[in-house]
Amino acid sequence: MTRSYSGYVQDEQLRFVGEHHPILGPIALKSSGSEQTLAAGTVLGRVTADGLYVQLDPAAEDGSQAAARILAETTVVPASGNEAANGYRHGEFYDSGLTWPDGIDAAKKQTAIDELEAQGVYVV
Incomplete structure (x- = not known):
């Protein structure tokens, strides 16, 4: 089954966006x-x-x-300057499809999941 929430969920999001209607908004990604x-x-x-x-x-x-x-979408952040993107601020998301920092331990991951949940971003 292919889900589409007003065009916001594309093929690359199907691996991590759950059934609860997501809400996203503009964000700026910082150059490293x-x-x-x-x-x-x-x-x-x-x-x-x-x-x-x-x-x-x-x-x-x-x-x-x-x-x-x-x-919300794969984004290339340039070497200098920041990059506009979209970030989910509410919804249900599959843990198995999310990208976590390399080496994150179980306790820190659970802390992050709790922080997201406090904002209405549910990781299942």
């Missing part, structure tokens, strides 16, 4: 100084100082250690 590709379904944290999003980093102390959004 080298070009990087973030896959749809990447769990994101938000840097407190500038409000920009990066891949969740449980070891960070800049705000990005707290899970905040899930990236």
Whole structure:
């Protein structure tokens, strides 16, 4: 069965977007100084100082250690400058289809899942 929520869920999202209607909104992804590709379904944290999003980093102390959004589409972030994208801020998402930081342990992953749930982003 192919789901489509007003065109927001494309083929690449079918692996991680659940049955509960998702809500997404515009976000800005922060450049890391080298070009990087973030896959749809990447769990994101938000840097407190500038409000920009990066891949969740449980070891960070800049705000990005707290899970905040899930990236809606695969996005190339340039080496310099930031990149506009869309991030899910509500809905149901399959853990098996999400992209978590390499090496995240079970306790930190559960903390991130709890942080997302507190915002209406449910990981199942």
